[in-house]
Amino acid sequence: MLGQTKTLSQLGLTARDGRQAALTGLAVDSRDVKDGYLFAALPGSRIHGAEFIQYALRMGASAILTDIVGARLAATELGASDAALVISDDPREALARTAALWFGAQPKTMIAVTGTNGKTSVATFVRQIWTLLGHEAINLGTTGVEGAWSAPLAHTTPEPITLHRALAEAAREGVTHAAMEASSHGLDQRRLDGVTLAAAGFTNFTQDHLDYHATFEDYFAAKAGLFARVLPEDAKAVINIDVDRGVDMAAIAKARNCPVITVGRDSGDLHLGNIQVDATGQVVCFMHHGKQYVRRLGLIGGFQAENVMLAAALVIACGEEPPHVFDTLEHLSTVRGRMQLAGTRDNGATVFVDYAHTPDAIATALKALRPHVVGRLIAIVGAGGDRDATKRPLMGQAAAENADVVFVTDDNPRSEDPATIRAAVLLGAPEAIEVGDRAEAILRGVDALGPGDALLIAGKGHETGQVVGDDVLPFDDAEQASVAVAALDGRLA
Numbered sequence: 418m419l420g421q422t423k424t425l426s427q428l429g430l431t432a433r434d435g436r437q438a439a440l441t442g443l444a445v446d447s448r449d450v451k452d453g454y455l456f457a458a459l460p461g462s463r464i465h466g467a468e469f470i471q472y473a474l475r476m477g478a479s480a481i482l483t484d485i486v487g488a489r490l491a492a493t494e495l496g497a498s499d500a501a502l503v504i505s506d507d508p509r510e511a512l513a514r515t516a517a518l519w520f521g522a523q524p525k526t527m528i529a530v531t532g533t534n535g536k537t538s539v540a541t542f543v544r545q546i547w548t549l550l551g552h553e554a555i556n557l558g559t560t561g562v563e564g565a566w567s568a569p570l571a572h573t574t575p576e577p578i579t580l581h582r583a584l585a586e587a588a589r590e591g592v593t594h595a596a597m598e599a600s601s602h603g604l605d606q607r608r609l610d611g612v613t614l615a616a617a618g619f620t621n622f623t624q625d626h627l628d629y630h631a632t633f634e635d636y637f638a639a640k641a642g643l644f645a646r647v648l649p650e651d652a653k654a655v656i657n658i659d660v661d662r663g664v665d666m667a668a669i670a671k672a673r674n675c676p677v678i679t680v681g682r683d684s685g686d687l688h689l690g691n692i693q694v695d696a697t698g699q700v701v702c703f704m705h706h707g708k709q710y711v712r713r714l715g716l717i718g719g720f721q722a723e724n725v726m727l728a729a730a731l732v733i734a735c736g737e738e739p740p741h742v743f744d745t746l747e748h749l750s751t752v753r754g755r756m757q758l759a760g761t762r763d764n765g766a767t768v769f770v771d772y773a774h775t776p777d778a779i780a781t782a783l784k785a786l787r788p789h790v791v792g793r794l795i796a797i798v799g800a801g802g803d804r805d806a807t808k809r810p811l812m813g814q815a816a817a818e819n820a821d822v823v824f825v826t827d828d829n830p831r832s833e834d835p836a837t838i839r840a841a842v843l844l845g846a847p848e849a850i851e852v853g854d855r856a857e858a859i860l861r862g863v864d865a866l867g868p869g870d871a872l873l874i875a876g877k878g879h880e881t882g883q884v885v886g887d888d889v890l891p892f893d894d895a896e897q898a899s900v901a902v903a904a905l906d907g908r909l910a
């Protein structure tokens with residue numbers, strides 16, 4: 418995009434006085450504005466971006482996109498400037514559409530997946546299936562952009578400028594298929610409203626993010642925006658109807674005339690029949706419109722079978738032949754940090770790392786492990802700072818109810834006092850052992866493993882840092898686990 422200019426009208430924008438402007442770039446943060454840029458001054462959760470219009474104008478902004486409140490806030494600066502002023506009722510949505518036009522390309526076939534848990538897993542499985550079918554495919558989300566083209570991302574659903582820059586670059590590199598995660602923050606802030614989707618998926622709905630969304634209903638409404646607003650009317654909605662609110666989500670999609678494909682544990686256009694677990698995976702019977710496909714997945718957990726089912730249905734919704742899709746499933750590999758086997762002790766006990774950071778995910782992950790374990794199930798849990806505080810005791814409770822031994826430790830305390838967070842988790846797990854230092858908790862968890870036992874280290878999954886205050890200290894659960902196993906089994910040089 419370097420060196421290009423586009424006029425406001427080429428970007429679908431109209432200035433209040435009809436003025437044109439040749440733009441050289443877009444920015445959502447005044448500190449990123451350069452000569453000739455459009456600065457989107459958005460209403461924020463802490464401050465209105467219009468407070469920075471004066472700064473953006475000094476940096477050479479040629480146009481300002483904001484709402485009526487922003488225009489009033491910066492009336493004096495705007496009055497004295499030549500910059501074009503675009504006022505929108507929904508400037509975040511306008512920015513998303515503008516960013517799509519500015520970058521001008523995306524992979525031809527795109528899907529998005531929302532839900533409290535399972536988005537990264539489903540998006541990764543969709544990408545793996547497309548790749549196995551011979552397509553150039555990527556997934557975008559919590560673990561960055563992965564697949565045929567890769568790049569790091571700071572957010573699960575990046576803001577529109579970052580998102581469309583990545584999509585356009587991937588498309589230029591030959592990527593034809595992309596699966597992205599739609600977080601509730603991303604949907605609420607219209608970050609993906611400029612993406613053209615062929616299909617959208619819904620995994621499940623349980624508690625998270627009640628720090629950001631005022632009520633549970635607001636959280637649902639944000640997620641429902643994927644089907645109520647972002648998905649085009651002729652595009653397919655693929656919905657797990659065997660989970661809470663699945664039926665409501667399907668009704669929202671139907672009301673917009675989107676064809677609805679249902680999946681579920683026990684019912685739906687695609688559902689699961691018998692599942693037989695073994696030490697390293699499961700043999701699953703997939704039932705699709707009266708046909709049965711029995712396939713072995715090298716993945717642990719009934720929830721991963723459900724995620725694979727949703728991924729397969731999304732790929733089929735995008736036009737692939739069902740038998741070809743089911744034939745790829747035996748070749749799927751574990752998503753990094755999701756039920757990842759991180760070590761096996763000499764006595765056969767296993768250690769898994771999993772990104773469970775909600776009450777439902779902790780319960781689900783532990784229940785999923787139980788059939789694979791003949792001995793005790795040990796869990797290490799902790800809750801993040803500066804995030805939904807009401808989920809903390811519920812996370813402790815989920816661990817206490819589903820594991821035999823629980824350690825409560827730290828997981829990204831951020832600006833909060835770690836001991837206060839642990840105390841909240843311990844309210845739900847009063848018998849748990851408190852070990853603040855995460856490395857020590859892992860060492861003690863691994864040390865406690867007898868023959869036939871298993872350890873679940875929950876919360877950090879693929880993360881490579883422990884966020885304490887403003888510092889990110891290097892920390893990797895899988896690495897710590899394998900070091901602990903090696904040290905305790907005398908395999909460290």
Ligand SMILES: CC(=O)N[C@H]1[C@@H](OP(=O)(O)OP(=O)(O)OC[C@H]2O[C@@H](n3ccc(=O)[nH]c3=O)[C@H](O)[C@@H]2O)O[C@H](CO)[C@@H](O)[C@@H]1O[C@H](C)C(=O)N[C@@H](C)C(=O)N[C@H](CCC(=O)O)C(=O)O
Nearest residue numbers: 445446447459461462463464466469572573574576600602
């Ligand atoms: C809570 C939240 O989502 N905040 C997002 C929101 O910022 P905000 O409303 O808090 O912004 P603010 O600080 O009030 O500032 C208002 C505006 O002034 C601008 N500004 C601010 C300072 C300045 O000097 N100049 C300037 O222009 C800001 O860019 C912003 O547009 O709008 C910004 C611009 O679009 C986002 O970058 C920012 O994401 C922050 C960085 C964030 O951390 N978000 C997280 C919580 C998030 O989105 N997570 C989700 C979910 C993950 C999950 O599912 O678990 C994700 O998709 O990653």
Ligand SMILES: Nc1ncnc2c1ncn2[C@@H]1O[C@H](COP(=O)(O)OP(=O)(O)OP(=O)(O)O)[C@@H](O)[C@H]1O
Nearest residue numbers: 533534535536537538559720771772773778781782
């Ligand atoms: N279908 C599911 N049902 C219940 N729990 C699940 C499901 N899929 C994954 N989980 C749990 O949630 C954790 C996170 O999975 P994943 O990263 O795929 O979810 P996500 O929705 O992308 O999370 P985030 O909100 O952080 O982006 C997993 O490690 C597992 O414990």
Ligand SMILES: N[C@H](CCC[C@H](N)C(=O)O)C(=O)O
Nearest residue numbers: 774800801804828829876877
């Ligand atoms: N995307 C989630 C990840 C949480 C992971 C956990 N390790 C934590 O820090 O709470 C969030 O930011 O809420």
Ligand SMILES: [Mg+2]
Nearest residue numbers: 536537558559
């Ligand atoms: Mg994710």
